[in-house]
Amino acid sequence: MRALEATLYKNRVNDYNQILPLFPTLDEATVTKITADLDDVVKKASLPIQHRPGSDWTDDSYVLIGKARYYKLELEDAIKTFKYINTTSQDPNAKHESLIWLMRAFLADKDYESALLVSNILDKEQGQEQNARELFLTRAQYYLLTGNQKLAIEQLEQAIPYIEEKNEQSRTRYILAQLYQANNEDKKAYAELNKILKRNPPYELDFFSKLMLGQVSDLNTTDRARLDKYFTKLLKDAKNKEYRDKIYYEMARLNYRQQRYDQALALLQKSARTPGPNKAQKSYTYLLAGRIYYENLQKYRLAAAYYDSTVQNMPKTALEYEATAERSAILKEFAQQITIVETQDSLQALAKLDPSTLQTRLTTYATAELEAQKKEQERLLAQQEKQARQQESISGVSSLRTGDPNIDPNTFAATSTGAQWYFDNPTALATARSEFIRRWGDRQLQDNWRVTSQASGSAVTSRGGNVPVTIAGASNTNVNPGEASATPAPTDPAAQQEALVAKYRQAIPLTEAQMQASQKQVEEALFTLGTIYSQQLREPVRAAETYEKVVARFPQSKHRPETYYSLYLIYKEQPDAPKADVYAQRLRQEFPNSSYAKLVADPEYLRRTSIANAKVAVQIDSAFALYKRQEFKKAAELVDLTKQQYPENDLNDRLAFLNTLLTIRTQPPLTAKASVEKFYKDFPDSQLSSQALTMLNTYKEYEAGKITGALASTDKPVVSLFKPGEVESRLRVIYAENQPTTASARSGKPLPRKPQVPRPIINPADAPTAPSPAIPTVPTPASSSNPTTVAVTSAPATPPTSTAPVPASNPAASTPPASPAPALANNKETPAPILPTKPATAFIPNPNVQHVVVLAFPKGNPPLKDIPSLLGAYNGRFFRANNLTTQESSLNDALDMVVIQPLPNAKVAQSYALKLRGPQSPLSRLRGVGYQTLVVGIDNLPLLLQSKDVEEYQRFYQQTYTK
Numbered sequence: 001m002r003a004l005e006a007t008l009y010k011n012r013v014n015d016y017n018q019i020l021p022l023f024p025t026l027d028e029a030t031v032t033k034i035t036a037d038l039d040d041v042v043k044k045a046s047l048p049i050q051h052r053p054g055s056d057w058t059d060d061s062y063v064l065i066g067k068a069r070y071y072k073l074e075l076e077d078a079i080k081t082f083k084y085i086n087t088t089s090q091d092p093n094a095k096h097e098s099l100i101w102l103m104r105a106f107l108a109d110k111d112y113e114s115a116l117l118v119s120n121i122l123d124k125e126q127g128q129e130q131n132a133r134e135l136f137l138t139r140a141q142y143y144l145l146t147g148n149q150k151l152a153i154e155q156l157e158q159a160i161p162y163i164e165e166k167n168e169q170s171r172t173r174y175i176l177a178q179l180y181q182a183n184n185e186d187k188k189a190y191a192e193l194n195k196i197l198k199r200n201p202p203y204e205l206d207f208f209s210k211l212m213l214g215q216v217s218d219l220n221t222t223d224r225a226r227l228d229k230y231f232t233k234l235l236k237d238a239k240n241k242e243y244r245d246k247i248y249y250e251m252a253r254l255n256y257r258q259q260r261y262d263q264a265l266a267l268l269q270k271s272a273r274t275p276g277p278n279k280a281q282k283s284y285t286y287l288l289a290g291r292i293y294y295e296n297l298q299k300y301r302l303a304a305a306y307y308d309s310t311v312q313n314m315p316k317t318a319l320e321y322e323a324t325a326e327r328s329a330i331l332k333e334f335a336q337q338i339t340i341v342e343t344q345d346s347l348q349a350l351a352k353l354d355p356s357t358l359q360t361r362l363t364t365y366a367t368a369e370l371e372a373q374k375k376e377q378e379r380l381l382a383q384q385e386k387q388a389r390q391q392e393s394i395s396g397v398s399s400l401r402t403g404d405p406n407i408d409p410n411t412f413a414a415t416s417t418g419a420q421w422y423f424d425n426p427t428a429l430a431t432a433r434s435e436f437i438r439r440w441g442d443r444q445l446q447d448n449w450r451v452t453s454q455a456s457g458s459a460v461t462s463r464g465g466n467v468p469v470t471i472a473g474a475s476n477t478n479v480n481p482g483e484a485s486a487t488p489a490p491t492d493p494a495a496q497q498e499a500l501v502a503k504y505r506q507a508i509p510l511t512e513a514q515m516q517a518s519q520k521q522v523e524e525a526l527f528t529l530g531t532i533y534s535q536q537l538r539e540p541v542r543a544a545e546t547y548e549k550v551v552a553r554f555p556q557s558k559h560r561p562e563t564y565y566s567l568y569l570i571y572k573e574q575p576d577a578p579k580a581d582v583y584a585q586r587l588r589q590e591f592p593n594s595s596y597a598k599l600v601a602d603p604e605y606l607r608r609t610s611i612a613n614a615k616v617a618v619q620i621d622s623a624f625a626l627y628k629r630q631e632f633k634k635a636a637e638l639v640d641l642t643k644q645q646y647p648e649n650d651l652n653d654r655l656a657f658l659n660t661l662l663t664i665r666t667q668p669p670l671t672a673k674a675s676v677e678k679f680y681k682d683f684p685d686s687q688l689s690s691q692a693l694t695m696l697n698t699y700k701e702y703e704a705g706k707i708t709g710a711l712a713s714t715d716k717p718v719v720s721l722f723k724p725g726e727v728e729s730r731l732r733v734i735y736a737e738n739q740p741t742t743a744s745a746r747s748g749k750p751l752p753r754k755p756q757v758p759r760p761i762i763n764p765a766d767a768p769t770a771p772s773p774a775i776p777t778v779p780t781p782a783s784s785s786n787p788t789t790v791a792v793t794s795a796p797a798t799p800p801t802s803t804a805p806v807p808a809s810n811p812a813a814s815t816p817p818a819s820p821a822p823a824l825a826n827n828k829e830t831p832a833p834i835l836p837t838k839p840a841t842a843f844i845p846n847p848n849v850q851h852v853v854v855l856a857f858p859k860g861n862p863p864l865k866d867i868p869s870l871l872g873a874y875n876g877r878f879f880r881a882n883n884l885t886t887q888e889s890s891l892n893d894a895l896d897m898v899v900i901q902p903l904p905n906a907k908v909a910q911s912y913a914l915k916l917r918g919p920q921s922p923l924s925r926l927r928g929v930g931y932q933t934l935v936v937g938i939d940n941l942p943l944l945l946q947s948k949d950v951e952e953y954q955r956f957y958q959q960t961y962t963k
Contacts, residue, residue, distance in 0.1 A: 004037050016208045017284045019178045022141050038068040059089035075109045093128045100134050110881050133162035153179050170201040186216040211250045245276035249285050261292050283314035304331035322877040330536045340525040344518045351508050366500035384430045526550050527559045544570045565596035612646045636662050653686035673699045843940045845960040847906035853913050854934040855898040870922035892948035909935045
């Protein structure tokens with residue numbers, strides 16, 4: 001065991017840009033290598049336990065077995081072993097040692113609470129001096145893992161005197177110096193580094209200790225001159241060749257400390273270009289450059305490029321990875337938006353030029369691009385020739401014949417010292433390939449390649465470079481009778497220039513519609529930039545400048561109220577307070593009924609509205625329950641009372657829609673139709689407006705004599721949370737046909753509906769699986785010979801097995817002679833017709849199995865492409881112990897989904913879904929994107945994918961999980 005531990009400690013990976021690890025890092029590869037030795041340890045340690053169970057060496061043998069299981073990452077067994085020793089052993093030393101290793105096992109298992117409990121128990125024990133080193137180091141490891149570096153420093157200071165090995169003590173002092181530096185105690189760090197250097201440490205530790213001295217020195221004139229001389233000496237030393245990238249990086253850090261950003265960036269460029277054995281070094285080089293551009297120079301586009309390179313090169317296990325990835329995503333979005341603004345502004349400026357000036361400008365651009373392409377092609381050819389000559393020096397192939405057909409083959413053969421065959425000459429081949437591509441394009445090796453059209457639209461290049469003149473499909477192909485021949489793209493520079501000018505012109509918004517589309521892009525991009533400046537980059541001055549551009553350039557912008565409110569908040573925190581009053585006044589004048597104006601007048605408006613929304617949602621549920629029981633009078637009274645008690649809430653459209661349904665059930669058709677029209681006019685932006693429009697269309701069909709029947713609904717209002725603090729709800733109206741008469745009804749298809757964008761359903765509705773009895777209907781014309789009842793229920797459209805009579809809601813109205821008019825529906829003695837019962841759900845209620853969280857987005861939703869990676873970063877930061885994976889796939893024809901798994905049971909999955917609505921979740925940054933959140937059992941996920949019925953699963957979820 002001692003030999004194995006010595007090997008593990010020796011093989012620790014030392015990344016000197018991070019705090020060095022105190023203990024060996026155990027992973028699958030490491031464990032695989034040492035498993036055989038550990039099995040041998042367990043086998044030998046088991047012999048005393050089996051043959052001398054009562055000896056003094058039994059507990060020591062168990063300690064060895066516990067260590068072996070720890071190193072094999074069999075943590076559960078290791079924990080049981082160490083607990084057993086602590087319970088049964090009479091040896092204080094063995095008990096103390098087992099508790100220390102129990103704490104290490106809990107740390108490896110990321111059970112930090114249990115590790116702290118063990119540490120507290122050790123405080124009460126009488127410690128043994130031979131275990132002091134491991135105790136202090138283990139506690140230091142605990143504090144490092146839990147982010148308390150100051151307490152980790154205290155433990156390391158106590159541990160160092162007990163570390164006897166010279167090199168191990170020096171290494172621990174280096175870790176202590178790193179922690180001192182991280183906590184701005186440079187003098188203490190400097191003292192620890194000097195102690196290391198005095199004890200003649202190993203070369204690598206000596207080298208990095210000297211480099212670190214530059215970061216903790218006082219940087220006066222003497223120190224600066226000494227460090228410059230020292231760095232120069234390090235660069236000249238041949239032994240440091242593999243560390244030159246690190247030397248340049250440390251020199252850049254030294255300049256960065258002195259706020260010499262230009263010199264620091266130049267040195268970082270050298271570090272990035274210098275190869276080195278440490279692959280992770282480039283990520284820290286890019287990260288420092290990104291920080292300079294982001295924090296000091298505020299050049300966000302350059303910062304975005306460097307942060308992107310950092311994320312690609314940095315190990316995902318690095319402590320800075322999550323924060324770096326998050327900032328990289330922000331800057332990537334920033335760069336995208338500012339590029340849109342600059343590009344569209346440039347194109348709009350070109351569109352305002354007169355035709356002759358525009359033609360001249362585009363011709364100039366095309367000429368410059370062709371020249372640049374020509375230079376690039378010449379550079380590539382020169383590079384190919386250089387590589388070819390290097391290859392010749394290795395392979396012995398002569399370069400005398402470089403593809404020139406005028407060279408005499410005999411002369412070439414006589415003077416060549418290498419292979420004489422043409423195709424062994426890489427320079428000749430490179431030149432020939434370049435010429436072929438120039439003339440024919442990059443073609444596949446196939447039969448009849450001359451007469452085969454390039455349907456893929458690959459670019460044909462000229463001798464000057466890669467000019468994007470394509471020969472795509474038949475548009476650029478001449479076909480003659482008896483022979484087809486592909487016409488290559490023009491190689492004449494004038495033709496290439498003309499093609500480029502035409503390409504440029506296509507992007508310029510020359511028509512009114514194109515100009516409006518371009519302006520819309522600029523509007524959205526500027527508003528998004530203002531939000532990024534304000535909320536993510538914390539740049540209030542630039543945020544205000546950007547928002548004011550939105551106000552000035554787009555007076556009719558839909559974002560105007562929010563822009564005013566954002567400017568009000570920014571200026572309220574700035575010395576320029578009068579400007580805040582200006583924008584508050586604009587909000588009150590231009591948008592007096594908006595939530596932003598109410599927030600300015602009452603900062604507690606959102607909190608009060610949120611409370612009111614919750615209470616209104618409960619009363620809507622109660623009113624709807626009365627509605628389903630046909631107690632229409634009580635339902636109407638409750639709706640009116642809710643309006644009086646809570647006049648300000650976000651659910652007024654739901655109340656109005658429920659009131660409309662009550663009117664349909666209790667009033668004549670003309671009054672009911674007027675109520676539907678009023679709702680559609682008053683709430684055009686409501687989620688329920690599409691249902692109201694469908695009702696109006698149904699009334700039109702009824703008035704035209706196409707259908708007869710009723711409008712009714714037994715669906716419960718769905719109350720959901722779309723954004724944190726904003727309560728949303730939705731009423732679903734589904735038409736079921738009893739006796740189809742129209743063409744659409746005969747085909748079995750539902751009546752036409754306006755398509756909806758799915759909204760997020762956090763708390764699915766408790767909708768019944770079987771519809772309630774049908775309710776009184778709108779009277780039907782006497783001329784109708786084939787009556788039809790159209791009911792609004794929660795069940796899908798299903799033809800009934802028998803024809804139900806058509807009840808009348810108006811005694812004065814006539815009824816078809818074939819069916820005598822029954823009594824009014826509110827007469828309890830007359831039973832209503834029964835619609836077919838919906839079959840029981842196929843979903844399985846089992847909250848104790850593994851669950852997944854499903855995010856359902858409308859197909860083609862732009863944010864969907866970034867959500868999986870953002871969720872992966874979020875899960876890695878806040879739910880690393882759960883090892884969650886994120887997968888994107890299709891749910892049905894209208895929805896795509898992102899699946900997060902595995903979660904151990906329904907309770908944990910519901911908690912995770914709730915936290916996804918928090919401010920740290922990437923979903924909180926989605927603006928105006930409708931999505932649904934579903935908690936699905938692992939048994940039910942295949943059933944959901946098979947049925948593709950999200951609403952059915954929501955009903956099952958509400959009945960099963962929310963009771």
